[in-house]
Amino acid sequence: MDILQQISDQIDLGDDEKVHELTTTAIEQKIPVKKILDEGLLQGMNIVGQKFKEHKLFLPEVLMAAKAMNAGMELIKPLLLSDSIPMKAKVVIGTVRGDLHDIGKNLVGVMLKGAGFEIIDLGNDVTPEKFVETAKTEGAEFIGMSALLTTTMPVMKEVVDQIRKENLEEKIQTLIGGAAVSRSYAEEIGATAYCYDGSNAVEYLNSIV
Protein backbone atom coordinates (compact mmCIF):
# COMPACT_ATOMS: atom_id res chain seq x y z
CA MET A 1 0.00 0.00 0.00
CA ASP A 2 1.08 3.57 -0.77
CA ILE A 3 2.98 4.97 2.22
CA LEU A 4 0.89 8.15 2.28
CA GLN A 5 -2.25 6.04 2.40
CA GLN A 6 -0.72 4.12 5.30
CA ILE A 7 0.01 7.37 7.16
CA SER A 8 -3.58 8.44 6.62
CA ASP A 9 -4.89 5.06 7.83
CA GLN A 10 -2.73 5.09 10.94
CA ILE A 11 -3.94 8.58 11.83
CA ASP A 12 -7.48 7.26 11.53
CA LEU A 13 -6.48 4.49 13.96
CA GLY A 14 -4.77 6.97 16.31
CA ASP A 15 -1.42 5.16 16.28
CA ASP A 16 1.14 7.91 16.89
CA GLU A 17 4.16 5.59 16.92
CA LYS A 18 3.23 4.12 13.54
CA VAL A 19 2.63 7.60 12.06
CA HIS A 20 6.04 8.74 13.34
CA GLU A 21 7.69 5.68 11.79
CA LEU A 22 5.88 5.99 8.43
CA THR A 23 6.49 9.74 8.16
CA THR A 24 10.19 9.16 8.80
CA THR A 25 10.20 6.61 5.98
CA ALA A 26 8.31 8.96 3.66
CA ILE A 27 10.88 11.71 4.28
CA GLU A 28 13.73 9.25 3.67
CA GLN A 29 12.07 8.23 0.39
CA LYS A 30 12.27 11.91 -0.64
CA ILE A 31 8.52 12.24 -1.06
CA PRO A 32 7.84 15.99 -1.33
CA VAL A 33 7.00 17.31 2.09
CA LYS A 34 3.86 19.09 0.86
CA LYS A 35 2.63 15.75 -0.48
CA ILE A 36 3.27 14.07 2.88
CA LEU A 37 1.32 16.85 4.55
CA ASP A 38 -1.62 16.95 2.14
CA GLU A 39 -2.01 13.32 1.11
CA GLY A 40 -0.87 11.67 4.34
CA LEU A 41 -1.36 13.72 7.48
CA LEU A 42 -4.14 16.11 6.49
CA GLN A 43 -5.91 13.44 4.48
CA GLY A 44 -5.98 11.24 7.60
CA MET A 45 -7.35 14.02 9.76
CA ASN A 46 -9.93 14.94 7.12
CA ILE A 47 -11.25 11.39 7.23
CA VAL A 48 -11.28 11.49 11.02
CA GLY A 49 -13.08 14.86 10.99
CA GLN A 50 -15.66 13.55 8.56
CA LYS A 51 -16.26 10.39 10.61
CA PHE A 52 -16.64 12.50 13.75
CA LYS A 53 -19.19 14.66 11.99
CA GLU A 54 -21.10 11.58 10.95
CA HIS A 55 -20.95 10.26 14.56
CA LYS A 56 -18.82 7.32 13.48
CA LEU A 57 -16.00 8.32 15.83
CA PHE A 58 -16.03 9.74 19.36
CA LEU A 59 -14.10 12.71 20.70
CA PRO A 60 -11.38 10.60 22.41
CA GLU A 61 -10.68 8.88 19.09
CA VAL A 62 -10.37 12.25 17.33
CA LEU A 63 -7.91 13.35 20.01
CA MET A 64 -5.89 10.16 19.61
CA ALA A 65 -5.80 10.82 15.87
CA ALA A 66 -4.66 14.39 16.54
CA LYS A 67 -1.80 13.11 18.67
CA ALA A 68 -0.85 10.75 15.85
CA MET A 69 -0.96 13.58 13.33
CA ASN A 70 1.24 15.72 15.56
CA ALA A 71 3.79 12.91 15.69
CA GLY A 72 4.12 13.27 11.92
CA MET A 73 3.82 17.07 11.88
CA GLU A 74 6.77 17.46 14.22
CA LEU A 75 8.94 15.65 11.69
CA ILE A 76 7.85 17.64 8.66
CA LYS A 77 7.44 21.07 10.27
CA PRO A 78 11.14 22.03 9.94
CA LEU A 79 11.04 20.91 6.29
CA LEU A 80 7.88 22.93 5.60
CA LEU A 81 9.58 25.98 7.08
CA SER A 82 12.80 25.50 5.13
CA ASP A 83 10.81 25.06 1.90
CA SER A 84 8.66 28.10 2.83
CA ILE A 85 5.48 26.06 2.47
CA PRO A 86 2.73 27.90 4.33
CA MET A 87 0.02 26.29 6.41
CA LYS A 88 -3.64 27.16 5.67
CA ALA A 89 -3.66 30.19 7.99
CA LYS A 90 -2.27 31.31 11.33
CA VAL A 91 -4.57 31.39 14.32
CA VAL A 92 -3.64 32.91 17.67
CA ILE A 93 -5.64 31.25 20.44
CA GLY A 94 -5.95 31.76 24.17
CA THR A 95 -8.22 31.92 27.20
CA VAL A 96 -8.86 35.54 28.10
CA ARG A 97 -7.43 37.52 31.02
CA GLY A 98 -8.64 36.37 34.43
CA ASP A 99 -9.80 32.98 33.16
CA LEU A 100 -7.77 29.84 33.68
CA HIS A 101 -10.07 27.28 32.05
CA ASP A 102 -8.19 25.98 29.07
CA ILE A 103 -9.49 22.51 28.24
CA GLY A 104 -11.95 23.80 25.63
CA LYS A 105 -9.42 26.15 24.13
CA ASN A 106 -6.88 23.30 23.97
CA LEU A 107 -9.37 21.06 22.16
CA VAL A 108 -10.10 23.80 19.63
CA GLY A 109 -6.34 24.20 19.07
CA VAL A 110 -5.90 20.45 18.57
CA MET A 111 -8.74 20.30 16.04
CA LEU A 112 -7.55 23.35 14.09
CA LYS A 113 -3.99 22.00 13.98
CA GLY A 114 -5.37 18.73 12.70
CA ALA A 115 -7.14 20.61 9.92
CA GLY A 116 -3.89 22.19 8.76
CA PHE A 117 -3.94 25.55 10.52
CA GLU A 118 -0.90 26.93 12.30
CA ILE A 119 -1.74 27.53 15.93
CA ILE A 120 -0.04 29.97 18.23
CA ASP A 121 -1.36 29.08 21.67
CA LEU A 122 -0.91 31.85 24.21
CA GLY A 123 -2.28 29.71 27.04
CA ASN A 124 -4.66 31.17 29.59
CA ASP A 125 -5.06 34.50 31.38
CA VAL A 126 -4.13 36.32 28.16
CA THR A 127 -4.39 40.12 28.05
CA PRO A 128 -6.06 41.87 25.09
CA GLU A 129 -2.74 43.54 24.26
CA LYS A 130 -1.00 40.16 24.08
CA PHE A 131 -3.64 38.76 21.68
CA VAL A 132 -3.40 41.72 19.32
CA GLU A 133 0.37 42.16 19.50
CA THR A 134 0.99 38.47 18.83
CA ALA A 135 -1.41 38.43 15.88
CA LYS A 136 0.35 41.48 14.43
CA THR A 137 3.88 40.17 15.02
CA GLU A 138 3.10 36.70 13.73
CA GLY A 139 0.99 37.88 10.81
CA ALA A 140 -1.95 35.81 12.05
CA GLU A 141 -5.26 36.16 10.23
CA PHE A 142 -7.37 35.01 13.16
CA ILE A 143 -7.60 35.42 16.90
CA GLY A 144 -9.58 32.74 18.74
CA MET A 145 -10.64 33.59 22.29
CA SER A 146 -12.20 31.42 24.93
CA ALA A 147 -13.99 32.41 28.16
CA LEU A 148 -15.86 30.25 30.62
CA LEU A 149 -16.90 33.02 32.98
CA THR A 150 -19.35 35.85 32.51
CA THR A 151 -16.88 38.09 34.35
CA THR A 152 -14.13 37.45 31.81
CA MET A 153 -16.26 37.72 28.66
CA PRO A 154 -15.78 41.52 28.44
CA VAL A 155 -12.08 40.94 27.70
CA MET A 156 -13.18 39.60 24.31
CA LYS A 157 -14.76 42.94 23.57
CA GLU A 158 -11.53 44.69 24.52
CA VAL A 159 -9.71 42.65 21.87
CA VAL A 160 -12.36 43.38 19.23
CA ASP A 161 -12.26 47.09 20.13
CA GLN A 162 -8.46 47.16 19.97
CA ILE A 163 -8.51 45.61 16.50
CA ARG A 164 -11.03 48.22 15.39
CA LYS A 165 -9.00 51.02 16.94
CA GLU A 166 -5.94 49.94 15.01
CA ASN A 167 -7.94 49.49 11.78
CA LEU A 168 -7.01 45.82 11.59
CA GLU A 169 -10.49 44.39 10.92
CA GLU A 170 -9.56 43.59 7.33
CA LYS A 171 -6.48 41.66 8.40
CA ILE A 172 -7.47 39.99 11.67
CA GLN A 173 -10.77 38.26 12.33
CA THR A 174 -11.95 37.37 15.82
CA LEU A 175 -13.57 34.08 16.79
CA ILE A 176 -15.04 33.55 20.23
CA GLY A 177 -16.21 30.50 22.14
CA GLY A 178 -16.59 29.01 25.61
CA ALA A 179 -19.33 28.15 28.04
CA ALA A 180 -20.25 31.73 28.86
CA VAL A 181 -20.38 32.89 25.26
CA SER A 182 -23.16 32.82 22.69
CA ARG A 183 -23.77 33.81 19.10
CA SER A 184 -25.73 36.84 20.24
CA TYR A 185 -22.81 37.94 22.41
CA ALA A 186 -20.48 37.65 19.41
CA GLU A 187 -22.85 39.88 17.44
CA GLU A 188 -23.17 42.30 20.33
CA ILE A 189 -19.42 42.89 20.66
CA GLY A 190 -18.73 42.75 16.92
CA ALA A 191 -16.66 39.56 16.89
CA THR A 192 -16.39 37.95 13.46
CA ALA A 193 -17.82 34.61 14.52
CA TYR A 194 -18.99 32.45 17.38
CA CYS A 195 -17.77 28.85 17.32
CA TYR A 196 -19.44 26.47 19.76
CA ASP A 197 -16.74 23.80 19.64
CA GLY A 198 -13.57 22.67 17.89
CA SER A 199 -15.17 21.02 14.91
CA ASN A 200 -17.42 24.05 14.42
CA ALA A 201 -14.29 26.25 14.42
CA VAL A 202 -12.69 24.00 11.81
CA GLU A 203 -15.83 24.09 9.71
CA TYR A 204 -16.04 27.88 9.92
CA LEU A 205 -12.39 28.51 9.09
CA ASN A 206 -12.39 25.98 6.26
CA SER A 207 -15.39 27.77 4.77
CA ILE A 208 -13.58 31.10 4.55
CA VAL A 209 -9.90 30.25 4.00
Place this chain on the structure above:
Amino acid sequence: MVTFSINEIIPDRKVVYQSQGIKQEVSVPQKITNLYDYSLSLFTKNVEPKGLIKEISILEFSEIFQGNGENEEDAPVQHIFPLADSLALFALTLGKTISDTISDLFNRQDFALASMLDSIASASADKAASIAELNFRKSSKTFLYCPGYCGWHISGQQQIFKKLEPERIGISLNNQFLMIPLKSISGVLIAGDKEIHNFDNDFTFCAQCKTFSCIDKKDML
Protein backbone atom coordinates in the same frame (compact mmCIF):
# COMPACT_ATOMS: atom_id res chain seq x y z
CA MET B 1 -13.82 20.07 57.58
CA VAL B 2 -15.49 17.42 55.40
CA THR B 3 -13.57 14.40 54.27
CA PHE B 4 -14.29 12.36 51.18
CA SER B 5 -12.81 8.97 50.41
CA ILE B 6 -11.46 8.64 46.91
CA ASN B 7 -13.67 5.63 46.27
CA GLU B 8 -16.89 7.46 47.09
CA ILE B 9 -16.16 10.29 44.64
CA ILE B 10 -15.28 8.11 41.66
CA PRO B 11 -17.91 9.10 39.12
CA ASP B 12 -20.15 6.81 37.15
CA ARG B 13 -18.37 5.79 33.95
CA LYS B 14 -21.49 6.62 31.93
CA VAL B 15 -21.53 10.19 33.25
CA VAL B 16 -17.91 10.66 32.14
CA TYR B 17 -18.61 9.14 28.74
CA GLN B 18 -21.56 11.46 28.33
CA SER B 19 -19.36 14.50 28.87
CA GLN B 20 -17.07 13.08 26.17
CA GLY B 21 -20.04 13.04 23.81
CA ILE B 22 -20.59 9.30 24.07
CA LYS B 23 -24.24 8.44 24.43
CA GLN B 24 -25.37 5.69 26.80
CA GLU B 25 -26.89 3.44 24.20
CA VAL B 26 -23.82 3.05 21.98
CA SER B 27 -21.18 0.39 22.31
CA VAL B 28 -17.90 1.95 23.39
CA PRO B 29 -14.74 0.96 21.49
CA GLN B 30 -12.13 -0.95 23.48
CA LYS B 31 -9.52 1.77 23.10
CA ILE B 32 -11.83 4.28 24.79
CA THR B 33 -12.52 1.81 27.60
CA ASN B 34 -8.76 1.39 28.06
CA LEU B 35 -8.29 5.15 27.99
CA TYR B 36 -10.95 5.58 30.67
CA ASP B 37 -9.35 2.90 32.88
CA TYR B 38 -5.93 4.49 32.61
CA SER B 39 -7.35 7.99 33.23
CA LEU B 40 -9.14 6.70 36.31
CA SER B 41 -5.91 5.20 37.66
CA LEU B 42 -4.23 8.61 37.22
CA PHE B 43 -7.20 10.25 38.89
CA THR B 44 -7.09 8.05 41.99
CA LYS B 45 -3.33 8.59 42.26
CA ASN B 46 -3.51 12.39 42.02
CA VAL B 47 -6.79 13.48 43.57
CA GLU B 48 -6.73 15.07 47.03
CA PRO B 49 -10.36 15.79 47.94
CA LYS B 50 -11.05 18.17 50.80
CA GLY B 51 -14.17 20.02 51.84
CA LEU B 52 -15.43 22.63 54.27
CA ILE B 53 -18.90 23.21 55.58
CA LYS B 54 -20.23 25.94 57.89
CA GLU B 55 -23.82 26.39 58.98
CA ILE B 56 -25.19 29.91 58.81
CA SER B 57 -28.48 31.63 59.52
CA ILE B 58 -30.91 32.91 56.90
CA LEU B 59 -30.05 36.44 57.94
CA GLU B 60 -26.32 35.86 57.52
CA PHE B 61 -26.86 34.30 54.12
CA SER B 62 -29.06 37.13 52.92
CA GLU B 63 -26.02 39.44 53.31
CA ILE B 64 -23.72 36.96 51.59
CA PHE B 65 -26.17 36.52 48.73
CA GLN B 66 -26.24 40.27 48.05
CA GLY B 67 -22.51 39.99 47.30
CA ASN B 68 -21.26 43.04 45.45
CA GLY B 69 -24.78 43.96 44.35
CA GLU B 70 -24.37 42.44 40.90
CA ASN B 71 -27.00 39.69 41.02
CA GLU B 72 -29.82 39.60 38.49
CA GLU B 73 -32.88 41.55 39.57
CA ASP B 74 -34.79 38.34 40.16
CA ALA B 75 -33.10 34.99 40.81
CA PRO B 76 -34.38 31.63 42.10
CA VAL B 77 -32.05 31.45 45.13
CA GLN B 78 -33.53 34.62 46.61
CA HIS B 79 -36.93 32.92 46.72
CA ILE B 80 -35.58 29.61 48.03
CA PHE B 81 -33.25 30.43 50.92
CA PRO B 82 -35.76 32.38 53.07
CA LEU B 83 -37.87 29.18 53.18
CA ALA B 84 -34.98 26.90 54.19
CA ASP B 85 -34.81 24.81 57.35
CA SER B 86 -31.02 25.00 57.38
CA LEU B 87 -28.28 26.62 55.34
CA ALA B 88 -24.56 25.98 55.14
CA LEU B 89 -21.72 27.44 53.15
CA PHE B 90 -19.76 24.76 51.40
CA ALA B 91 -16.51 24.43 49.45
CA LEU B 92 -14.60 21.49 48.08
CA THR B 93 -11.51 20.97 46.03
CA LEU B 94 -9.94 18.00 44.32
CA GLY B 95 -6.53 19.59 44.90
CA LYS B 96 -3.84 21.22 42.80
CA THR B 97 -2.12 18.03 41.65
CA ILE B 98 -5.02 16.82 39.53
CA SER B 99 -5.26 20.17 37.68
CA ASP B 100 -1.49 20.19 37.14
CA THR B 101 -1.61 16.62 35.83
CA ILE B 102 -4.27 17.55 33.26
CA SER B 103 -2.19 20.52 32.07
CA ASP B 104 0.97 18.41 31.87
CA LEU B 105 -0.79 15.79 29.76
CA PHE B 106 -1.99 18.44 27.32
CA ASN B 107 1.48 19.90 27.10
CA ARG B 108 2.82 16.42 26.33
CA GLN B 109 0.21 16.17 23.57
CA ASP B 110 -1.68 13.39 25.31
CA PHE B 111 -4.89 15.15 24.36
CA ALA B 112 -7.28 12.22 24.74
CA LEU B 113 -5.91 11.29 28.15
CA ALA B 114 -5.96 14.91 29.35
CA SER B 115 -9.51 15.39 28.16
CA MET B 116 -10.73 12.13 29.72
CA LEU B 117 -9.01 12.93 33.03
CA ASP B 118 -10.56 16.40 32.97
CA SER B 119 -14.00 14.86 32.46
CA ILE B 120 -13.45 12.38 35.30
CA ALA B 121 -12.33 15.19 37.63
CA SER B 122 -15.31 17.41 36.76
CA ALA B 123 -17.77 14.56 37.24
CA SER B 124 -16.04 13.65 40.50
CA ALA B 125 -16.36 17.19 41.87
CA ASP B 126 -20.08 17.08 41.02
CA LYS B 127 -20.39 13.71 42.74
CA ALA B 128 -18.65 15.03 45.87
CA ALA B 129 -21.10 17.96 45.90
CA SER B 130 -24.00 15.49 45.63
CA ILE B 131 -22.63 13.55 48.60
CA ALA B 132 -22.52 16.78 50.59
CA GLU B 133 -26.14 17.46 49.60
CA LEU B 134 -27.20 14.00 50.75
CA ASN B 135 -25.35 14.16 54.06
CA PHE B 136 -26.23 17.71 55.12
CA ARG B 137 -29.79 17.20 56.42
CA LYS B 138 -31.06 13.72 55.85
CA SER B 139 -34.62 14.66 56.84
CA SER B 140 -34.86 17.48 54.25
CA LYS B 141 -34.16 17.90 50.59
CA THR B 142 -30.83 19.67 50.14
CA PHE B 143 -29.41 21.24 47.02
CA LEU B 144 -26.19 23.15 46.49
CA TYR B 145 -26.54 26.52 44.76
CA CYS B 146 -23.41 28.19 43.44
CA PRO B 147 -22.45 31.75 42.51
CA GLY B 148 -22.11 32.13 38.77
CA TYR B 149 -25.34 30.24 38.12
CA CYS B 150 -29.07 31.01 38.12
CA GLY B 151 -28.70 34.78 38.44
CA TRP B 152 -26.39 34.68 41.45
CA HIS B 153 -23.42 36.71 40.30
CA ILE B 154 -20.04 35.01 40.48
CA SER B 155 -18.72 37.83 42.65
CA GLY B 156 -20.77 36.15 45.39
CA GLN B 157 -17.76 33.85 45.80
CA GLN B 158 -15.96 36.69 47.55
CA GLN B 159 -18.53 36.85 50.36
CA ILE B 160 -18.53 33.07 50.73
CA PHE B 161 -14.75 33.11 50.98
CA LYS B 162 -14.79 35.81 53.68
CA LYS B 163 -17.06 33.72 55.87
CA LEU B 164 -15.85 30.19 55.08
CA GLU B 165 -12.11 30.75 54.49
CA PRO B 166 -11.56 27.91 52.00
CA GLU B 167 -7.93 28.99 51.83
CA ARG B 168 -7.62 26.54 54.75
CA ILE B 169 -8.13 23.67 52.30
CA GLY B 170 -6.01 25.23 49.56
CA ILE B 171 -8.62 27.11 47.50
CA SER B 172 -7.96 30.70 46.54
CA LEU B 173 -9.90 33.20 44.47
CA ASN B 174 -8.43 35.27 41.66
CA ASN B 175 -9.55 38.80 40.87
CA GLN B 176 -12.18 37.47 38.44
CA PHE B 177 -13.66 35.37 41.29
CA LEU B 178 -12.34 32.17 39.78
CA MET B 179 -11.41 29.41 42.21
CA ILE B 180 -7.93 27.97 42.04
CA PRO B 181 -7.39 24.98 41.78
CA LEU B 182 -9.93 24.81 38.98
CA LYS B 183 -11.51 21.59 40.13
CA SER B 184 -13.18 23.26 43.11
CA ILE B 185 -16.79 24.08 43.94
CA SER B 186 -18.29 26.54 46.41
CA GLY B 187 -21.81 27.58 47.23
CA VAL B 188 -24.61 27.29 49.72
CA LEU B 189 -26.36 24.11 50.77
CA ILE B 190 -30.04 24.85 51.21
CA ALA B 191 -32.11 22.26 53.07
CA GLY B 192 -35.85 22.29 53.39
CA ASP B 193 -39.11 20.94 52.07
CA LYS B 194 -38.60 19.70 48.53
CA GLU B 195 -41.20 22.14 47.22
CA ILE B 196 -38.99 25.14 48.04
CA HIS B 197 -36.55 24.06 45.32
CA ASN B 198 -39.20 23.95 42.64
CA PHE B 199 -39.06 26.90 40.28
CA ASP B 200 -39.90 27.60 36.66
CA ASN B 201 -36.87 28.20 34.48
CA ASP B 202 -38.29 31.28 32.82
CA PHE B 203 -36.01 33.91 34.35
CA THR B 204 -34.45 36.36 31.89
CA PHE B 205 -31.04 34.66 32.09
CA CYS B 206 -32.42 31.12 31.56
CA ALA B 207 -32.47 31.59 27.78
CA GLN B 208 -28.66 31.89 27.75
CA CYS B 209 -28.08 28.97 30.13
CA LYS B 210 -26.22 25.95 28.80
CA THR B 211 -26.06 23.84 31.97
CA PHE B 212 -29.71 22.80 32.46
CA SER B 213 -28.82 21.79 36.03
CA CYS B 214 -32.20 23.03 37.25
CA ILE B 215 -33.89 20.40 35.11
CA ASP B 216 -31.72 17.70 36.69
CA LYS B 217 -32.61 19.05 40.12
CA LYS B 218 -36.33 19.03 39.31
CA ASP B 219 -36.05 15.41 38.25
CA MET B 220 -34.66 14.59 41.68
CA LEU B 221 -37.54 16.21 43.58
